[in-house]
Amino acid sequence: MTLELHAVAVAAKGAEPLFPPLTLVVRPGEVATVMGPSGIGKSTLLDAVAGHLTHGFSLSGSIRLDGTDLAPLPAEARRVGLMFQDAALFPHLSVGDNLAFGLARSVRGRAARRAAVEAALERAGLAGLHDRDPATLSGGQRSRAALMRTLLAEPRALLLDEPFSKLDAALRAEMRAFTFEHIRNRDIPALMVTHDPVDAEAANGPLIDLTQLEVRPCNT
Numbered sequence: 001m002t003l004e005l006h007a008v009a010v011a012a013k014g015a016e017p018l019f020p021p022l023t024l025v026v027r028p029g030e031v032a033t034v035m036g037p038s039g040i041g042k043s044t045l046l047d048a049v050a051g052h053l054t055h056g057f058s059l060s061g062s063i064r065l066d067g068t069d070l071a072p073l074p075a076e077a078r079r080v081g082l083m084f085q086d087a088a089l090f091p092h093l094s095v096g097d098n099l100a101f102g103l104a105r106s107v108r109g110r111a112a113r114r115a116a117v118e119a120a121l122e123r124a125g126l127a128g129l130h131d132r133d134p135a136t137l138s139g140g141q142r143s144r145a146a147l148m149r150t151l152l153a154e155p156r157a158l159l160l161d162e163p164f165s166k167l168d169a170a171l172r173a174e175m176r177a178f179t180f181e182h183i184r185n186r187d188i189p190a191l192m193v194t195h196d197p198v199d200a201e202a203a204n205g206p207l208i209d210l211t212q213l214e215v216r217p218c219n220t
């Protein structure tokens with residue numbers, strides 16, 4: 001799965017585009033980093049890829065996933081996963097039921113769904129916590145569960161909007177490594193918005209500064 005942005009720009013009705021046209025290729029397993037000052041349109045760019053553009057913003061250029069133009073597809077048909085800093089587990093569901101909520105519809109039958117959730121909990125280092133109330137988990141455990149919920153939907157690409165910024169330094173490093181490893185294992189492209197140079201340094205894909213729109217290789 002490759003994510004391709006060609007001359008992508010977003011603009012509010014009657015206004016100038018938020019940033020100059022962006023052209024970018026994110027290959028399978030790669031994390032591309034998008035940086036730029038507050039308000040330049042980083043989250044709006046991710047919304048455009050996810051199919052959630054709101055507030056009168058319109059998109060120009062094209063966004064392709066695996067060669068398919070995403071423009072005509074509604075958000076749910078794009079199968080693009082979104083992880084953001086305030087990603088919360090549903091407080092009224094157990095940890096396992098939170099993960100089951102994300103589970104792709106293609107996994108059918110009670111036993112198969114339970115097995116898929118148990119395997120995901122195990123991979124996230126959360127084995128045995130299926131029936132726990134999310135409020136009783138540590139911050140890192142909650143973050144890992146939220147990521148697994150996103151991944152269980154089998155997204156074809158992942159969008160990360162400052163996903164680690166609420167975590168302390170140690171947890172941040174752990175979640176960053178965990179997330180990037182899953183992106184590589186799933187061989188899906190990811191687009192990460194961050195203000196943190198350490199996140200950018202750890203990413204293996206192109207680095208885009210929306211104020212410069214320079215695309216240069218990072219760690220490759």
Ligand SMILES: Nc1ncnc2c1ncn2[C@@H]1O[C@H](COP(=O)(O)OP(=O)(O)OP(=O)(O)O)[C@@H](O)[C@H]1O
Pocket residue numbers: 018036037038039040041042043044045055
């Ligand atoms: N609900 C809204 N209604 C109108 N304009 C909005 C709305 N949300 C965002 N904007 C505007 O769209 C522009 C881009 O916002 P966006 O959130 O994409 O920026 P950002 O680069 O992600 O910022 P930050 O780093 O602070 O999250 C900003 O100028 C902002 O004021």
